[in-house]
Amino acid sequence: MDNCPTCVLLDALLQSRGINKTQAAVAYSPPVRALDRVAKKKVKRGATTASRKLGKALKKVNAKARNKSGKFKKGWTQTRVMKEAHRIKRRM
Numbered sequence: 001m002d003n004c005p006t007c008v009l010l011d012a013l014l015q016s017r018g019i020n021k022t023q024a025a026v027a028y029s030p031p032v033r034a035l036d037r038v039a040k041k042k043v044k045r046g047a048t049t050a051s052r053k054l055g056k057a058l059k060k061v062n063a064k065a066r067n068k069s070g071k072f073k074k075g076w077t078q079t080r081v082m083k084e085a086h087r088i089k090r091r092m
Helices: 005-016 021-028 030-039 049-065 078-091
Strands: none
Touching (some): 005 021, 049 078
């Protein structure tokens, strides 16, 4: 039997409650092993403060740069939108 931390802990708990070793072997079952693998998954990084600010700035600039149909107003490009958003973000 492979001794993953979750399996060992469950086995010890079951035995401490008076369940014999044969019945406590259920602690090493596939569902418990799967639970142990899920618990070990790496936590993903969240959004940074800078990216949150940039998102807010992009919303402001896009509202100013687009028509009702969603197209850019005359004189606006995606490049200009990004430049404006970065400018606004720096001042936030």
